[in-house]
Amino acid sequence: MRLVDSIPDGYREAVLFSILALCWGSSFVAIEIGLEYVPPLLFAGFRYAIAGAIVFGYAAVANDRVRPAGWGEWAAVAIAGMFVIALYHGLLYLGELYVSGAVAATIVSTAPILTAAFAGVVLPEERLAPAGVVGFVLGLVGVIAVVQPSSAALGSDVTVGATLVFGSAIAFALGSVLVRPIDSALPIETLQAWAMLIGAGVLLGWAFLRGESVAAIELTAGMVLSFAYLTLVSGVFAFFLYFHLLERSGATQVILVSYAEPVVAMGVSWVTLGYLVDSLTLVGLMTILAGFVVIKREALRSLLRSAVDGATTTP
Numbered sequence: 675m676r677l678v679d680s681i682p683d684g685y686r687e688a689v690l691f692s693i694l695a696l697c698w699g700s701s702f703v704a705i706e707i708g709l710e711y712v713p714p715l716l717f718a719g720f721r722y723a724i725a726g727a728i729v730f731g732y733a734a735v736a737n738d739r740v741r742p743a744g745w746g747e748w749a750a751v752a753i754a755g756m757f758v759i760a761l762y763h764g765l766l767y768l769g770e771l772y773v774s775g776a777v778a779a780t781i782v783s784t785a786p787i788l789t790a791a792f793a794g795v796v797l798p799e800e801r802l803a804p805a806g807v808v809g810f811v812l813g814l815v816g817v818i819a820v821v822q823p824s825s826a827a828l829g830s831d832v833t834v835g836a837t838l839v840f841g842s843a844i845a846f847a848l849g850s851v852l853v854r855p856i857d858s859a860l861p862i863e864t865l866q867a868w869a870m871l872i873g874a875g876v877l878l879g880w881a882f883l884r885g886e887s888v889a890a891i892e893l894t895a896g897m898v899l900s901f902a903y904l905t906l907v908s909g910v911f912a913f914f915l916y917f918h919l920l921e922r923s924g925a926t927q928v929i930l931v932s933y934a935e936p937v938v939a940m941g942v943s944w945v946t947l948g949y950l951v952d953s954l955t956l957v958g959l960m961t962i963l964a965g966f967v968v969i970k971r972e973a974l975r976s977l978l979r980s981a982v983d984g985a986t987t988t989p
Contacts, residue, residue: 687922694915695931699938701908702775702782703946705767708900711893713886714767719877721901722759725909726870732914733863742860742868750858751868757849759873764880765842772835776951779939780820780959781839783932787813787962788847790969796851805968812965819958862917933963 708717734740742748770778791810794801821836858865891897919928936959943949 690919695934695938697908697912699935700942701904702779702939703942704900704903705770706775711897712891715764715877715881716886718763718767719874719881721905722870723874724905726867726874728910730867733867737861737864739861739864746856747858747860750853750856751865753849753852754869755872757845759869760876761845762842764877765838769835769838772831774949776939776943778839779936782843783936783962784813785843785846786929786932787965789850792847792851809965809968813962816958816962819954
């Protein structure tokens, strides 16, 4: 992390946060481009097979634990692999056959709200207060604003795609919550590597059952660039950056990147594809963000107070 250490302390977290948002926000557009040449589940499966192998190699060097021990740790990597990697990315890639990357990124930004809602059901100590219910409802309203459903639009490609993408956000949130009660001392790099490899296996098996064929892949410059970017930049590099920020800043601050991702996706879509989202999509994103703020208001207030205190004590 010599490059990270070269960034001045006062700007380091903001710079790293921005880079992570750029990597993950642009990935939605890279998926949209790559899907023109590669079947969706094969695309996601091959991506995470390679990324998982690289992260596994890093985990082997960085930690003394490269293998789960006991049923708890195996359950953690299995749940993460199935929900956070396989179901999340499988449904996302299938959904992006019908909706743009910018719209997909906006819908996926409901994941932190859904995580809080599922945690309130699964984990009694995190039960949602009435204000939290309001935040959850705001998130759903935001999705409705993005999808803009009508009697004529029901069953349309956009509705199908949006439903699949929303399903991916549900899978991510549910997997994140189901892992929490499991007692596991597995290093996060090792857990992520195993989850990627297990998820890749599930995705490739799913692709086989769906009838996807390697012969359908079109080997073009656009395909190679999209796949390489998603695997090495949005996958390996961004996850290493995520691990670093998680250790320095904590989960509450890092999760805010979810609300920068749609903005990045919208900008990249406009620059690369000439695609502009409509005003209702922007309203939907702001409504989803408002829902998250309502749910996480105490954590955000504490985060803001810490930031202000840090700024006032810095010479």
